[in-house]
Amino acid sequence: xxxxxYGADQIQILEGLEAVRKRSGMYIDxxxxxxxxxxxxxxxDNAVDExxxxxxxxxxxxxxxxxxxxxxxxGRGIPVGINQKAGIPAVEVxxxxxxxxxxxxGGGYKVSGGLHGVGASVVNALSEWLExxxxxxxxxxxxxxxxxxxxxxxxxTGECEAGKTGxxxxxxxxxxxxxxxxxxxxxxxxxLREIAFLTQKLKIVLRDMRPEDGIVEKSFYYEGGxxxxxxxxxxxxxxxxxxxxxxxxxxxxVYVEVAMQHNDSYTESTYSFVNxxxxxxxxxxxxxxxxxxxxxxxxxxxxxxxxxxxEANLNGDDIREGLTAIIxxxxxxxxxxxxxxxxxxxxxxxxxxxxxxxxxLTYYLEQNPSVAKLICExxxxxxxxxxxARKARxxxxxKTALDGMTLPGKLADCSDKNPDNCExxxxxxxxxxxxxxxxxxxxxxxxxxxxxxxLNVEKARLDKIYGNAEIKAMITAFGTGIHDxxxxxxxxxxxxxxxxxxxxxxxxxATLMLTxxxxxxxxxxxxxxxxxxxxxxxxxxxxxxIWYAYSDEELAAILNEVGRDQNNKIQRYKGLGEMDxxxxxxxxxxxxxxxxxKVSMDEEAESEIDLTFTTLMGDKVExxxxxxxxxARNAKNLDI
Numbered sequence: 001x002x003x004x005x006y007g008a009d010q011i012q013i014l015e016g017l018e019a020v021r022k023r024s025g026m027y028i029d030x031x032x033x034x035x036x037x038x039x040x041x042x043x044x045d046n047a048v049d050e051x052x053x054x055x056x057x058x059x060x061x062x063x064x065x066x067x068x069x070x071x072x073x074x075g076r077g078i079p080v081g082i083n084q085k086a087g088i089p090a091v092e093v094x095x096x097x098x099x100x101x102x103x104x105x106g107g108g109y110k111v112s113g114g115l116h117g118v119g120a121s122v123v124n125a126l127s128e129w130l131e132x133x134x135x136x137x138x139x140x141x142x143x144x145x146x147x148x149x150x151x152x153x154x155x156x157t158g159e160c161e162a163g164k165t166g167x168x169x170x171x172x173x174x175x176x177x178x179x180x181x182x183x184x185x186x187x188x189x190x191x192l193r194e195i196a197f198l199t200q201k202l203k204i205v206l207r208d209m210r211p212e213d214g215i216v217e218k219s220f221y222y223e224g225g226x227x228x229x230x231x232x233x234x235x236x237x238x239x240x241x242x243x244x245x246x247x248x249x250x251x252x253x254v255y256v257e258v259a260m261q262h263n264d265s266y267t268e269s270t271y272s273f274v275n276x277x278x279x280x281x282x283x284x285x286x287x288x289x290x291x292x293x294x295x296x297x298x299x300x301x302x303x304x305x306x307x308x309x310x311e312a313n314l315n316g317d318d319i320r321e322g323l324t325a326i327i328x329x330x331x332x333x334x335x336x337x338x339x340x341x342x343x344x345x346x347x348x349x350x351x352x353x354x355x356x357x358x359x360x361l362t363y364y365l366e367q368n369p370s371v372a373k374l375i376c377e378x379x380x381x382x383x384x385x386x387x388x389a390r391k392a393r394x395x396x397x398x399k400t401a402l403d404g405m406t407l408p409g410k411l412a413d414c415s416d417k418n419p420d421n422c423e424x425x426x427x428x429x430x431x432x433x434x435x436x437x438x439x440x441x442x443x444x445x446x447x448x449x450x451x452x453x454x455l456n457v458e459k460a461r462l463d464k465i466y467g468n469a470e471i472k473a474m475i476t477a478f479g480t481g482i483h484d485x486x487x488x489x490x491x492x493x494x495x496x497x498x499x500x501x502x503x504x505x506x507x508x509x510a511t512l513m514l515t516x517x518x519x520x521x522x523x524x525x526x527x528x529x530x531x532x533x534x535x536x537x538x539x540x541x542x543x544x545x546i547w548y549a550y551s552d553e554e555l556a557a558i559l560n561e562v563g564r565d566q567n568n569k570i571q572r573y574k575g576l577g578e579m580d581x582x583x584x585x586x587x588x589x590x591x592x593x594x595x596x597x598k599v600s601m602d603e604e605a606e607s608e609i610d611l612t613f614t615t616l617m618g619d620k621v622e623x624x625x626x627x628x629x630x631x632a633r634n635a636k637n638l639d640i
Contacts, residue, residue, distance in 0.1 A: 033180045034602050036173055037187050039126065041604070042119035043071045043169050044204075048195060048276055050075030051202045052330065056166075061192060062207045063183050068172040077136040077165045080154060089154040091134060095124045095145055123171055124148050126178075130171040135160045147174060185216060190608040193220050197232070198276045198328055200225035226259040226326040233324045233607060236615040236623040237263035240322065240378065241371040247360040253332060254352035258289060260325035262375055265618065266382075266461045267519060268320040269610050272327040274334050274344050280603045281337070283344030288353030289327045290316050296361045297376060304369070306376045314379045321382040321461075327353065382461070389462035408473040412437045412447040423495035424448055424477060425533070425589070428509050431577035436499070438581035439589055446493065448477050453509050457516045458617035471516060482520040488527065496524060497596065499533035499588065501575040514599065515617050518609070525601050534595040535576055535588045541569040548587050550595060 040061065050056035056075035064070060079090035086093050098121050124130045125148040134141040140158045144151040175181045185208045196204045201223060208216040222228045227244045240262040247258045272279045272286045279286070294316045301307040301314065329349055337343040365372040407413060410433075414422050424446040427433045433449025440447055455468040462483070465471055475482055479492040498513050500506035510532060517524055524530050536548040538555045542562055549555035559568070576584065588594050601609055615623045 031178050033184065033187075034604065036178050036180055037183065037191070037602070037604070039123045039171070039173060040069055040071070040183070040188060041191060042123050043069070043171070044192070044195065045276070046119060047071060047073035047075060047167070048199055048202070051199050052275070057201065058203045058205070060205045060207070061188065063185060063188070063210060064170070065209045066172065067182055067210070068170055069183065070168065070170040072166065072168045074164075074166040077134045077167050078132070080134055080136055080141045089143075091132060091141070091143060092150060092154060094120050095130065095132065095143075096148065096150060097121060120169075121148075126174055127171040128174045130169065132170075133157070133168040135164045135166045135168075138162055138164075187602060187605060189218055190605040194229075194278070194607060195276060196220035197222050197226055197229035197326075198273055226257055226328055229326050230259045230261050230324050233269060233611055234261055234263050236611065236618050236620050237265050237322075237324075238619065239263050240374050243368070243371065245361070245364060247357050249356040249360070251352040251355050252348040254346075254349050255330040256285075256353050256356040257328045258325065258353070258357055260293075260323060262378065263322045263324060265322045265458065265614065267458065267610075267614075268317075268323050268325075269607070269614075270320065270323065270325040270327070271607055272344075274329055274331060274336075274349075276328075277334075278604065278606070279336075279342060279344050280606065281343040283337070284346055284350035285327055285329050285344050285353045288350035289325070289357055290320070291350075292354045292357035293319055293361065296358050296365070297379065300362070300365045300372055301376045301379075304372070304376070306373065306380070312383075314376075314383055315386075318379040318382040318386060319375070321378065329353065385461040385463045389466050408448065408476055410449055410473065411477050412440070414440075414442060414444050414446045416443050419491055420494050422446065422493045423497055424493040425497045425499045426450060426474065426513060427576070428500040428506060429575075429577060432499070432501075432575065432584075435576065435579060435581050435584045436589065439585035441589075445589065446477070448473060450474075450509075454512050454516065456512055456617055457519050458613065459619065465516075465520070474516075478521070478524075480521060480524070486521055486523065488523050491524070491529065494529060495531055495596075496529055497531045497533050499535070499576065502535050502537050502573065503575070506575070511616060515613050518601075518613060522601075525599055526603070528598060528600065530599040532597040532599060533588050534597055535573065535579075535584075537573060539571040539573065539583070541571075542567050 044059060044061060047056060047059045050073060051059070056073050058074050060070075060072040062070040062072075078094055081090055082088065083090045083093045086097065124145050127145075127147070129144065129146045131144045132142070138159055138161075139156050140160050141154055142157040143154045173181050185206070189206055192204045192206050196202055197220075201221070203219065203221040205217065205219045224231075227246050230244045244259055244261045247256070249256055270286070270289075272282055272289075274283075274285065294314070297319045298307070298313045302309075307314070329352070331346060331349060333346075335345040337345055416422055421444050423444065425436055425440070425448070427436050427447055427449045430449050430451065433447055436447045436449075450470045450473070452470075454470045454474075455465060457465055457471075460468075477492070478496065479490045480486050480488055481490070496517075498510050500509045514530075517530055534550055536550050537552070538549040540547040540549065540555065540558055540562070547558045547562070549558055555570070562568075571578075573579065576588070579587070586593060612627070615627045618624075
């Protein structure tokens with residue numbers, strides 16, 4: 001462990017803690033589930049900063065039975081001495097003063113994540129209570145806060161063994177601020193696994209004390225760091241070659257790590273990180289990486305005569321087809337676009353990544369010509385498919401009526417032209433489509449029936465996707481275009497509702513549609529436009545009264561209420577086509593009565609979402625079987 005000084009005066013105060021509770025969305029993006037989990041990431045990020053500095057090798061995260069969180073690290077411990085500028089202990093400054101921390105110079109940290117130093121104080125401000133214990137100099141120091149206010153001065157509560165250092169923070173999110181206050185073990189597991197991949201040789205333990213059938217615990221430790229991350233993400237794919245390419249180096253005070261491996265899929269899965277923060281919108285480091293591989297592979301393909309002089313260069317999309325890559329940089333003063341760090345702006349990061357990757361990738365390709373040839377040949381095939389896709393795309397782009405482009409013939413459109421008022425039902429089969437067209441509100445509800453199962457885009461190149469009639473119908477109806485042409489301002493419907501049968505086939509069709517939307521129109525999901533309809537499983541009729549049940553449990557509850565006797569007529573719906581228009585409207589389409597499941601995605605878990613789609617829709621059978629077996633145990637039924 002390092003010995004660089006980290007004392008009370010390294011904590012610098014920039015401004016007071018004000019308005020966090022009133023304007024919490026400014027600091028944690030939102031007060032829904034993702035904002036709730038962000039509180040945990042902020043405290044964990046502080047512990048990871050200690051690990052990045054070489055002072056901590058273990059972080060322990062516990063979801064307690066009361067749904068509070070405890071995070072323990074074996075770092076140096078937050079300083080307990082008096083901060084000269086504030087006149088109070090440094091730990092109190094950290095938790096009660098906004099923009100106070102060891103991340104603003106002064107020797108506290110060389111690199112760090114977190115919300116520009118506001119993390120700990122924001123978590124404190126948004127918690128019913130927060131309690132901190134610091135192990136330092138053989139003593140245990142303690143302080144408690146409630147909704148950001150100090151309950152009592154920092155005090156010594158006991159002694160700890162000699163040499164023990166670290167910080168223990170427990171907090172309970174404030175239910176008057178958060179819409180959701182129940183932590184999801186799986187969401188935390190995904191993010192903590194990612195942090196462990198990115199921080200080589202850091203052990204992270206996650207423990208859930210809430211289950212009645214026993215404590216759930218998972219430990220993450222990766223000796224190989226991001227190389228193991230790429231292997232993990234490719235576990236449901238077939239790698240094109242055995243090696244995970246790994247490049248590392250430093251330039252202009254930027255430390256660069258890159259791991260990459262192509263697979264036989266057609267989807268790129270590239271994730272970029274700065275000081276362990278996922279930069280969802282990329283930035284200069286991602287641009288540097290893409291420039292490097294595009295130039296290096298083109299230079300190699302030319303020199304090896306894999307590309308003829310008369311042939312056009314490969315573009316970046318061609319080379320990155322089927323690529324899984326992690327770009328992770330460490331930089332002292334990252335410049336991010338926006339409070340929540342979606343995009344890196346440092347110009348030196350672009351040059352550093354470009355330089356490190358270009359030099360080391362060139363050397364690797366020269367030393368491994370068979371691998372280089374495999375990648376180039378796949379890229380050339382992708383180039384040809386892209387050109388075919390371009391021609392097909394020109395036919396599917398949505399145009400105005402003046403341009404002569406008509407909507408799909410099978411679409412029953414709505415009369416209202418304001419997207420905020422309109423919704424489109426994507427319906428499985430002509431029979432259900434007919435009922436839905438009769439049942440709908442013609443002013444605001446459009447119906448697009450699809451024939452059978454749409455193309456599995458996980459196993460198809462762009463040219464096949466643009467050539468598929470059902471997908472073309474959806475693209476044209478939505479109006480946004482897809483992939484690089486996507487423009488959400490042209491969306492014709494505020495709600496896109498997938499309405500399939502409540503059986504295994506229906507679930508499969510819904511998954512195929514979600515795969516397409518996730519791969520080619522992810523903003524529709526991110527911005528909350530995609531829904532799953534929930535049709536009933538049962539109709540119960542008794543004494544001319546009708547009840548609908550959406551699950552076996554609900555049917556049992558209704559039967560318990562109305563009585564179980566021979567007067568009961570129970571119908572198990574095998575599909576939407578079995579309902580007449582009135583029943584379909586009453587149960588599944590009427591905005592006043594229906595149940596819609598909103599499809600959302602947590603960007604913090606994007607790599608896991610990507611892996612899930614690959615597992616479910618890719619070629620490998622064994623990972624899919626393992627996924628189903630693992631998750632079926634947690635499912636009450638298989639209905640959507």
